[in-house]
Amino acid sequence: MTNLPCHLFLLLLLNSLFLYKTIALSPDGLALLAFKSAVSNDPQSSLATWNENDADPCHWPGISCANVTGFSYPRVVGLAVAQRNLTGYIPSELGSLLFLRRLNLHGNNLSGTVPSDLANASSLHSLFLYGNSLTGPFPSALCNLPRLQNLDLSFNSLSGAIPLDLRNCRQLQRLLLSHNNFFGKIPSGVWPEMTGLVQLDLSSNQLNGSIPPDFGQLTSLGGTLNLSHNHFSGEIPAELGKLPSTVSLDLRFNDLTGEIPQSGSLANQGPTAFLNNPGLCGFPLQIICQNQPPPAPPINQTPAPPVQSVSQKKGLRTNLIILISIADAAGVALIGIAMVYIYWKIKDRDNEWCVCSSKGKPGAGGGMCTWCVNGGVNMESTDGEEEEDGEGKEGELVAMDKGFRFELDELLRSSAYVLGKGGKGIVYKVVVGSGIPVAVRRLGGGGGGDTGGQQRYKEFAAEAQAIGRVRHPNVVRLRAFYWSQDEKLLISDFIPNGNLATALRGRSGHPKLPWSNRLKIAKGVARGLAHLHDCNQRKYVHGDIKPSNILLDGECNPHISDFGLNNLVSITGNTTDMPPFLGPQSSLAGSALPSMKKSSGSFEKPSPYLAPEARVPGARPTQKWDVYSFGLVLMELLTGKPPELASPSTSSGLQIPGLEHVPELVRWVKKGFEDGRPLAEMLDPAVLHESHVKKEVISTFHVALACTDGDPEQRPRMKTVSDNLDKLGS
Numbered sequence: 001m002t003n004l005p006c007h008l009f010l011l012l013l014l015n016s017l018f019l020y021k022t023i024a025l026s027p028d029g030l031a032l033l034a035f036k037s038a039v040s041n042d043p044q045s046s047l048a049t050w051n052e053n054d055a056d057p058c059h060w061p062g063i064s065c066a067n068v069t070g071f072s073y074p075r076v077v078g079l080a081v082a083q084r085n086l087t088g089y090i091p092s093e094l095g096s097l098l099f100l101r102r103l104n105l106h107g108n109n110l111s112g113t114v115p116s117d118l119a120n121a122s123s124l125h126s127l128f129l130y131g132n133s134l135t136g137p138f139p140s141a142l143c144n145l146p147r148l149q150n151l152d153l154s155f156n157s158l159s160g161a162i163p164l165d166l167r168n169c170r171q172l173q174r175l176l177l178s179h180n181n182f183f184g185k186i187p188s189g190v191w192p193e194m195t196g197l198v199q200l201d202l203s204s205n206q207l208n209g210s211i212p213p214d215f216g217q218l219t220s221l222g223g224t225l226n227l228s229h230n231h232f233s234g235e236i237p238a239e240l241g242k243l244p245s246t247v248s249l250d251l252r253f254n255d256l257t258g259e260i261p262q263s264g265s266l267a268n269q270g271p272t273a274f275l276n277n278p279g280l281c282g283f284p285l286q287i288i289c290q291n292q293p294p295p296a297p298p299i300n301q302t303p304a305p306p307v308q309s310v311s312q313k314k315g316l317r318t319n320l321i322i323l324i325s326i327a328d329a330a331g332v333a334l335i336g337i338a339m340v341y342i343y344w345k346i347k348d349r350d351n352e353w354c355v356c357s358s359k360g361k362p363g364a365g366g367g368m369c370t371w372c373v374n375g376g377v378n379m380e381s382t383d384g385e386e387e388e389d390g391e392g393k394e395g396e397l398v399a400m401d402k403g404f405r406f407e408l409d410e411l412l413r414s415s416a417y418v419l420g421k422g423g424k425g426i427v428y429k430v431v432v433g434s435g436i437p438v439a440v441r442r443l444g445g446g447g448g449g450d451t452g453g454q455q456r457y458k459e460f461a462a463e464a465q466a467i468g469r470v471r472h473p474n475v476v477r478l479r480a481f482y483w484s485q486d487e488k489l490l491i492s493d494f495i496p497n498g499n500l501a502t503a504l505r506g507r508s509g510h511p512k513l514p515w516s517n518r519l520k521i522a523k524g525v526a527r528g529l530a531h532l533h534d535c536n537q538r539k540y541v542h543g544d545i546k547p548s549n550i551l552l553d554g555e556c557n558p559h560i561s562d563f564g565l566n567n568l569v570s571i572t573g574n575t576t577d578m579p580p581f582l583g584p585q586s587s588l589a590g591s592a593l594p595s596m597k598k599s600s601g602s603f604e605k606p607s608p609y610l611a612p613e614a615r616v617p618g619a620r621p622t623q624k625w626d627v628y629s630f631g632l633v634l635m636e637l638l639t640g641k642p643p644e645l646a647s648p649s650t651s652s653g654l655q656i657p658g659l660e661h662v663p664e665l666v667r668w669v670k671k672g673f674e675d676g677r678p679l680a681e682m683l684d685p686a687v688l689h690e691s692h693v694k695k696e697v698i699s700t701f702h703v704a705l706a707c708t709d710g711d712p713e714q715r716p717r718m719k720t721v722s723d724n725l726d727k728l729g730s
Helices: 004-022 027-038 092-096 116-120 140-144 164-168 213-217 238-242 264-268 310-350 408-413 451-469 500-505 515-533 565-572 623-639 664-674 691-707 718-726
Strands: 039-041 063-066 075-080 087-089 102-104 109-112 126-128 150-152 174-176 181-185 199-201 206-209 224-226 231-234 248-250 255-259 279-281 397-399 415-422 425-431 437-444 478-483 488-493 550-552 558-560
Touching: 027 039, 027 075, 027 092, 092 116, 116 140, 140 164, 213 238, 238 264, 264 718, 437 565, 451 478, 451 565, 488 565, 500 550, 500 623, 515 550, 515 558, 515 623, 515 691, 515 718, 623 664, 623 691, 623 718, 664 691, 691 718
Parallel strands: 075 102, 087 109, 102 126, 126 150, 150 174, 174 199, 181 206, 199 224, 206 231, 224 248, 231 255, 255 279
Antiparallel strands: 039 087, 063 075, 397 478, 415 425, 425 437, 437 488, 478 488, 550 558
16 A cells, blocks of 8 residues: 555656647647648548647648747748648638648638638738638638738639628739639629739629729739629720720620720720620620611701792702712722722832831831731732742742842852751851841752642742741741752841840850840730731731740840741651752752751650640640740740749649640749749849839739630730730830
């Protein structure tokens, strides 16, 4: 019995040690274990190492911590367990994480409501819950969070009306509620309170009623205001024209009616913004609004004509007939003279060319000649006299216009050196006897001599002539071509200062591009692409926009090269395995152009600048491919990083079903904006010191994000992109 007190003492000591061990985990860790307990299925064992025996949760996967003044242990500031197929619900205990700044649970199978207790996590600034199965109403309590800037609840099953309490979310910068079941009218008075809102997406819900005019008070908005796939009705409020010029509207698939207002930024929208609204009419849609019939004149207001004698009436009628006949004859004569004048002007213009200066005046260098002569890359001319200098036959150097004159022998005697080679031929710089440098692309031999070759020559000639008619200061001009059984040559303007890919990487002894030049290049490329996409109402597709195809002149003006090249290469029927430039049977024997043999069996990898849908076998090219590629070029201009930052296996971020080839750069930029990452971490260090251009940089980022949207229909037209960029820095 004397040993009993000792035994009791030992038992109490052991219990105390055990109790100490169980409560050793920090309060933040206990809140996280409540989330682990709320997860009923964890197929990837993402939370398996969350152990209650640890002192703190800071080394757990998905958890980030920071030291906070006044606490002896680190506090949880980030919880990111995304795309892990977790099944369960969000526990209210997460609201006790007072220093939590970022909560990212997107891409799981979480259900239930968004707990109102999350409003207790007063440091929260980013909440990403998209891509789950959450239900219930909009969590208005979250608007009490003083620092909440990013709220993404899209792709869930939330329902109910948009509450008036949403106006309390004054600090929000991004609000994404698309692909839910919200219904009813949007209350007025919400949006004027949200002056800092940069991104708003309410698409794919059941919202109805009229579009609130106070959307026009979102003066900080950028990118796309997406209200598509709802049931909005009534007219488009003219107040939307007050939105910033960089905003693209998406009002598709609604029940809107009436004429589209032509005020402010509304006048800059393309037709895609208004499609599938059967009641809409007016520009830019090809639907003419039916004008109301003019009102009838007031009764008894027209004085009766004076009574005239029979002789007076006859005389007046005869005089009127004579005057009308004379006027008709004069009108017909004037119309005939005008038609003859227009005919000869068009004929003269088709036979001329102009060289323009970089200052926009006719002169030397590339300038403001922005017309493009009638013709199509896939159409043959039916008028034999349309381009008399574009006619020719096999074995001749065919110039596109009278302004480009030198003989084939002169070309062959000129000095030349190789600029580069690839699957689409070898490119040489050739300086002709007059001292003018030109770029000569050699496409190889084959495709000539037989009947099939003659047909291919006709197709090639028609294609080359049509390409040569496209004239714009930001598109490299095709000047001439040569076709024989052994050789096919394309002669174009030589642009002297390399390409954008080289400029972005920096050259020995040359600093990297400053922001002013980057914006200048972006604007020029956008103008050139917009011109190609709507050249005399013909819809061309470039199909291979990338920095190496953007050439720069001495003043850093961009010139898009290789337009139409894919079609020409296809017509020749050549593979990438080309024979040497000169062979025993070559009709160009003795040429000064050097030869270069491409290794057998070599091939070019798909360009990393291709749109994801362009990689699908058999896909038909669209202009939205060019928009996506241009968006990638913009991102590279902004970040200085190439499209592929990492291999696909290490890619992170949202996986878009069916679009596995989304470049890592696009994922990285989108994730950076989602996470609210500082601009200094995303921008090219070469332009970081230019702090005065912050607004221009942010606006350009939004344009790039819109261009690289995973849905081709959501991407803006190049004309809209060009207009938005032209307004920056002006």
